[in-house]
Amino acid sequence: MVASASLTLALLHLLIWLRRRQAWASLWFFISATGTSLLALDELWMMRSQTIAQYTSAIRWLHPPAFLVILALVGFVRVYLRAGRPWLTWTTVAVRTLSLVLNFILTPNLNYRSITGLHQVQFFGDSVSVAEGVPSPWMLVGQVSFILWIIFVTDAAVSVWRRGERRRAVMLGGSIIFFALTGSVYAVLTLWKIIDAPVMASLLYMGVVLSMAYELSHDTAGAYKIGEDLKESEHRLELAAEAAQLGVWVRDLETDEIKATEKWRMLFGFSNSRSLNFNLLMERVHFNDRDDLIHVLNNAIAEASSYELEYRVVLPDQQIRWISSHGQVELNDRGKPERVIGLSMDITQRKAAELEALQQRQELAHLARVTMLGELSGSMAHELNQPLTAILSNAQAAQNFMAQDNVDLNEVKEILADIVEQDHRAGEVIRRLRLLLKEGEVQQQPVDVNDVLEEGLKLIRNDLVNRGVALVSRFAPSLPPAIGDRVQLQQVLVNLVMNACDAMSDNAATERRVTVSTELSNGDGVLCSVSDLGPGIPVESLEQIFNFFFTTKSHGLGVGLSVCRSIIVAHHGRLWAANNVERGATFRFTLPVTSEESI
Amino acid sequence: MSNDSPTVFIVDDDPGVLIGVSRLIRSTGLKVASFGSPQEFLEQHDPQAPGCLVLDVAMPELNGLELQEALIKMGCPIPIIFLTGHGTVPASVKAMKSGALDFLSKPVDEKDLIAAIRIAIEKDGLARQTRAEKDEIQQRLDTLTPREHEVLTHVISGRLNKQIAFDLGTVEKTIKVHRARVMEKMKANSVAELVHLCERIGIK
Numbered sequence: 001m002v003a004s005a006s007l008t009l010a011l012l013h014l015l016i017w018l019r020r021r022q023a024w025a026s027l028w029f030f031i032s033a034t035g036t037s038l039l040a041l042d043e044l045w046m047m048r049s050q051t052i053a054q055y056t057s058a059i060r061w062l063h064p065p066a067f068l069v070i071l072a073l074v075g076f077v078r079v080y081l082r083a084g085r086p087w088l089t090w091t092t093v094a095v096r097t098l099s100l101v102l103n104f105i106l107t108p109n110l111n112y113r114s115i116t117g118l119h120q121v122q123f124f125g126d127s128v129s130v131a132e133g134v135p136s137p138w139m140l141v142g143q144v145s146f147i148l149w150i151i152f153v154t155d156a157a158v159s160v161w162r163r164g165e166r167r168r169a170v171m172l173g174g175s176i177i178f179f180a181l182t183g184s185v186y187a188v189l190t191l192w193k194i195i196d197a198p199v200m201a202s203l204l205y206m207g208v209v210l211s212m213a214y215e216l217s218h219d220t221a222g223a224y225k226i227g228e229d230l231k232e233s234e235h236r237l238e239l240a241a242e243a244a245q246l247g248v249w250v251r252d253l254e255t256d257e258i259k260a261t262e263k264w265r266m267l268f269g270f271s272n273s274r275s276l277n278f279n280l281l282m283e284r285v286h287f288n289d290r291d292d293l294i295h296v297l298n299n300a301i302a303e304a305s306s307y308e309l310e311y312r313v314v315l316p317d318q319q320i321r322w323i324s325s326h327g328q329v330e331l332n333d334r335g336k337p338e339r340v341i342g343l344s345m346d347i348t349q350r351k352a353a354e355l356e357a358l359q360q361r362q363e364l365a366h367l368a369r370v371t372m373l374g375e376l377s378g379s380m381a382h383e384l385n386q387p388l389t390a391i392l393s394n395a396q397a398a399q400n401f402m403a404q405d406n407v408d409l410n411e412v413k414e415i416l417a418d419i420v421e422q423d424h425r426a427g428e429v430i431r432r433l434r435l436l437l438k439e440g441e442v443q444q445q446p447v448d449v450n451d452v453l454e455e456g457l458k459l460i461r462n463d464l465v466n467r468g469v470a471l472v473s474r475f476a477p478s479l480p481p482a483i484g485d486r487v488q489l490q491q492v493l494v495n496l497v498m499n500a501c502d503a504m505s506d507n508a509a510t511e512r513r514v515t516v517s518t519e520l521s522n523g524d525g526v527l528c529s530v531s532d533l534g535p536g537i538p539v540e541s542l543e544q545i546f547n548f549f550f551t552t553k554s555h556g557l558g559v560g561l562s563v564c565r566s567i568i569v570a571h572h573g574r575l576w577a578a579n580n581v582e583r584g585a586t587f588r589f590t591l592p593v594t595s596e597e598s599i
Numbered sequence: 600m601s602n603d604s605p606t607v608f609i610v611d612d613d614p615g616v617l618i619g620v621s622r623l624i625r626s627t628g629l630k631v632a633s634f635g636s637p638q639e640f641l642e643q644h645d646p647q648a649p650g651c652l653v654l655d656v657a658m659p660e661l662n663g664l665e666l667q668e669a670l671i672k673m674g675c676p677i678p679i680i681f682l683t684g685h686g687t688v689p690a691s692v693k694a695m696k697s698g699a700l701d702f703l704s705k706p707v708d709e710k711d712l713i714a715a716i717r718i719a720i721e722k723d724g725l726a727r728q729t730r731a732e733k734d735e736i737q738q739r740l741d742t743l744t745p746r747e748h749e750v751l752t753h754v755i756s757g758r759l760n761k762q763i764a765f766d767l768g769t770v771e772k773t774i775k776v777h778r779a780r781v782m783e784k785m786k787a788n789s790v791a792e793l794v795h796l797c798e799r800i801g802i803k
Contacts, residue, residue, distance in 0.1 A: 342742070382657065382684035386613050389682075389706040393619030396709040402628030415622065437794050465657045 009159075025080035029216060032072035033209050036355035038065035040202035048199050052115050055131050060109040063142075064200075067100045069205055070149055073176065076212060081172065083156035083163075092152050095145040102138055112140050113193055121196055128198045135192055146184045153177055168215065175211035179204045193487055238479045247344040251278060253301065253337050265345055267323065269315040297327075301337045304329050310347065322351040361566055368563040369436055369491050372498070379434060382462040387426040394419050428501065432459065434582035435487050444571075446481035446594055447489070449526045456490035457516065460497055468509050469501050474517035482526050482591040484571050489591075492575070496530040496587045499560065503534025503585065524590040525573070531586040536579040545577060605720045606650035607628045610640045610666065611682070616705070620653065620682075620712075627713050629720075637666040646675040649727055651700070651719035653712075656683040667697050676726060678719035681706060694731040736800050739785050747784070750777040755794045755802070 042062045049055035074092055078084050098188025103110035113135035154355040157173020183204030189195045238261055241248045251257070265272055268284050285293055289311035300307035306328040313321050327342030350383040360588060373380070398415045432455070457471065464471050497514055504512045511533055520528035539543060544550050546565045568575040568589045603649035607624050610615040621633045630650075634640040638661060640652075645699060652670075655661040667679055678700040681691070691702045700722065701715040714774060753763040760778065764771040 017755035047661040385684040385705040387618055390613075390615035390707070392617070392706040397619070397622035397626040400623070400709075411622075418618060420614065422619070426617065462657060464661070465659050468662075470659070 025076060025216065028072045028076035028079055029209075029212055032069050032076060032205075032212070035065045035068035036202055036205040036209050039069060039205060042202060043198070043202050045532040047123070051117065052118060052131075055118055056108040056112075056115055059131070060103060063100050063110065066201065067096055070096050070145070072147065072151065073208065077156045077172075077176075079158055080212075080215070080536065081160050081165075081168065083159045084152055085155060088148065088152040088155060092145060092148040095141065095148055099138075099142040099145050102141055104139055106136065110136060110142055112136055117291075119199070126328060130190075130196060130198055132193075139191060142185065143188060146180065149182070150177060150180050153180070172215050176208050176258065179207040179211075205378045211483070241343065245345060249342050249344065251340040251342070253339055264344055265321070265404075267346055268313055269317075283389060284313045284315070286314050288312075297340070300327065300329050302338070303339055304331055308350075321346060322348045335371065355467045357568075361570065365488060365491065365563050365565055365567055368382045368560055369487075372491065372495060372560070373436055380429070380459075383429045383459075384426055387422040387429070390422040391419050391426070394422070406426055415556040429582060436491070443485050444483050445485075447484050447486055448530065449479055449482050449484075449489075449591060452484070452489050453493055453516060453518065453528065454484050455486075456493040457497070458496055459490065463498070464514070467501050467505070467512070469504065469512040469514055471497075471556070472513060474515065474516045476517075476519045479518060479520055479526050481594040482571075482593050485589055489566045489571075491528070491594060492567055492589065493528075495564050498532065500532035500585075500586075501532055503532045506535075507533060517524070520593075526590040527588060527590050529586050529588045531580060531584060533584040536583070537577055542577050542579075604630055604649075605696075605723065606632050606648055607653060607716055607720075608640065608644070608650060608677070609653045609664075610637055610658075611655040612636055613655070616655070619630075620707075623709055623712070624653075624716065627709075629716065637661040637663070637669075640666070641669065644675070646673070646677075648738075649723055651678045651680060651716055651723055653680050654683060656681055656694075663696060664697075664707045667694065667699065668762050671697065678723050678726075680712075680715045680719055733800050736785075736796050737795075740800070740802075743781060747777050747781050750774060751781050751785075751793075752760070752802070754778060754781065754790060754791070755797050 018162065032505070039062065042058060042065060044379035046055055046058040046062070049058055071093060073086070076091055078089060080159050081096035083591050099110060108115060112131070113134040113136045115131050117132045118129045119132060120127045121130050121288050126259055153176045157169045157177070160173060170438050183201050186197075186204065187201055190197050190200075199335055238248065239245075241261060242263055245263065247261055247267045249258055249264045252259075253375055256278040258278060258281060260268075260270075260276060262272060265274075265276075268281065270276060270280070270284075274280075282290060282294075293309060296309045299305075306326070308324075308326050310322060310324050315321060324345045324347045326343055329337050330339050330340040330341060394415045401411055403417075436459075453475070455474075461471070497516065500514045501512070504514075513533055515531040516529070517531075518526060518528050541550075545559050550562075565575045568591075573590040575587065577587050579585050579586055605670055607629050609617060609621055609624070609631065611620065617633050617635060621631045623758065625631045634643070637654075637658060648656075654666060656665045663681055663683075670677060670679075674770075678702060679694075680701045681694050681696075681699055682703055682705055683691070684705050687801075690728065691699075694702055700719045705717060740748075749767065750763060758766075760771050761773045764774045767774070782793065785793055787796060787797060
């Protein structure tokens with residue numbers, strides 16, 4: 001009966017262990033339960049022995065299952081309770097192994113020096129065989145191993161108790177100690193012939209096995225409850241996600257299968273019945289966004305982190321939908337990425353609004369630029385007049401030279417080369433002008449800030465000369481490239497420099513100076529400044545001047561600085577004004593540099 | 600540089616324009632000297648050299664109008680033709696008031712430029728001639744003794760020898776001698792000519 005009960009439990013846990021290889025506790029349980037059932041069978045064999053020889057071998061073969069049970073119980077305590085001192089573990093196992101070895105070396109076995117005869121005793125209404133003989137002193141080795149084992153379990157139970165898992169400590173530790181002590185005492189008493197009864201260790205081990213089984217089943221029940229709770233919270237999450245218009249999806253990294261809510265399927269234009277995988281999802285993603293998405297996902301998986309991304313999907317009807325996606329990579333027990341859980345949201349409307357705002361900002365920037373160019377028209381005419389003057393003079397000079405008797409062909413060649421050069425120069429002026437007048441898309445690309453500012457200053461050089469303003473430029477050499485739009489950055493520069501000139505219109509002719517400088521700033525990227533020697537800005541207006549329609553000039557519209565600021569903000573930089581210590585004001589703006597080379 | 604044939608001086612900070620305009624002027628057979636900045640011109644210019652100045656208005660640091668002022672202060676009366684990218688009215692008014700000969704806007708046509716230069720050179724020549732004559736008269740005047748100078752002022756104000764002798768407290772005969780010396784030194788054949796010479800250098 002004990003044997004079959006143990007065996008049933010053993011097989012049950014063997015199955016558990018086979019299904020979940022990490023459940024080592026179940027394996028140990030399987031071994032100890034199997035050991036217990038073998039022990040029970042062996043004891044039955046002893047009780048039924050008719051000859052001394054039979055009894056002797058039965059008692060000898062009692063030891064291997066007993067060894068197995070003790071070994072398995074030690075293992076179980078280590079794995080399941082995560083307690084027990086290593087040296088105690090190894091000493092217990094070693095002494096028990098020693099007793100097993102001695103059992104097979106000594107004759108007839110560990111327990112007896114000699115068995116002299118058998119006699120029958122009444123046991124629960126049945127007649128069973130009990131040995132008569134001289135107990136062997138070596139039996140003490142086996143009993144020492146029992147004591148060590150009990151100390152080991154007690155120590156483990158105490159540390160579990162201290163850890164706060166008191167129920168476990170009492171249930172498992174307590175019952176093992178109780179049954180082990182009782183069993184050991186009973187075994188000692190029968191073997192040393194103090195009481196006349198058959199050896200019955202298995203019944204007591206069965207007690208231990210039952211308490212282990214109880215503990216494990218408790219765990220199984222707990223796991224089931226967690227599973228139920230999980231289902232419940234998943235359901236709630238789904239409801240919340242539904243209410244927030246969020247699509248939820250889970251990607252299994254091993255199979256690449258995707259499980260998703262109805263809402264998610266709707267967002268991505270998948271029918272409810274279709275089974276999904278990652279490749280199908282990628283097919284929906286807008287061609288230009290695929291690389292980005294793959295890059296971000298791979299990064300998140302490699303670093304086992306979360307990610308955020310906005311991308312477009314193309315629905316089966318070719319409609320484009322903007323998706324904002326937040327995801328989290330989850331790890332399995334071994335710390336390997338197992339799956340990605342994500343939330344997706346439709347942000348098409350927000351994107352449309354953003355796009356409209358961007359367009360309006362571009363239109364405004366263009367308007368401000370055209371206005372600015374109107375003010376600069378004189379300067380522009382000069383820029384064009386210079387090369388035209390040179391071309392006309394050279395051409396007429398050539399005509400005169402050609403009319404002479406001795407034509408100096410070298411001179412004519414030089415003239416033609418100069419004409420070509422000056423024509424290119426005029427073309428360049430027109431190109432710059434057209435760029436500034438063009439209402440084009442903003443082109444964010446790596447630019448050399450010094451180069452951009454230099455070109456911008458060329459546009460207004462003549463205007464500065466006419467206003468009698470000296471220009472000082474202090475450019476830091478070899479700046480890392482910044483990301484920006486040349487035309488818009490030049491617009492900002494021209495606007496700031498012209499403001500600086502306006503501020504100095506009442507200055508004496510020798511005190512009109514604009515300083516344009518660039519430098520590399522820690523953390524801010526490239527810092528550009530435009531300083532004047534004007535009267536400065538009233539402290540209360542230092543921020544106000546960037547407001548729309550705020551102006552101190554009689555002919556100003558009050559859009560210049562606000563457009564400048566919106567341009568710089570769109571470049572992820574800052575634009576601000578401050579008064580100089582001595583005299584005048586300085587406008588500064590920052591531009592982030594391309595990532596690798598930033599300091 | 601020869602002082603005899605007139606030179607066209609050109610000042611423009613734009614090298615392309617400077618070379619082109621210089622060539623154009625040279626192609627018409629005129630002598631040219633070009634300068635990249637007003638400072639360069641001021642440092643190298645010889646006021647004795649005849650000719651005219653073709654000057655760009657808009658230049659950094661010292662602009663065309665400022666160079667004009669500096670030349671006037673130095674007493675260098677070279678005729679100036681201004682070239683400008685966009686003829687701003689106040690600038691041209693100021694330039695003309697200060698004696699600019701012409702104000703041409705870029706791009707300038709050969710015809711206009713050369714015509715203006717010819718007029719300027721001619722004017723410069725005349726002015727130099729006038730100045731040379733005045734210098735000559737002044738030199739003659741400088742040879743007079745203080746007494747003869749005194750007599751001269753009385754003579755040109757139309758007084759008779761007798762009156763002059765009375766005013767200077769001497770006899771008529773002495774005045775006659777002085778008067779003859781003055782006429783000789785000033786190389787004047789008549790009192791009318793003497794008066795004319797003195798008027799040219801501002802003595803009345």
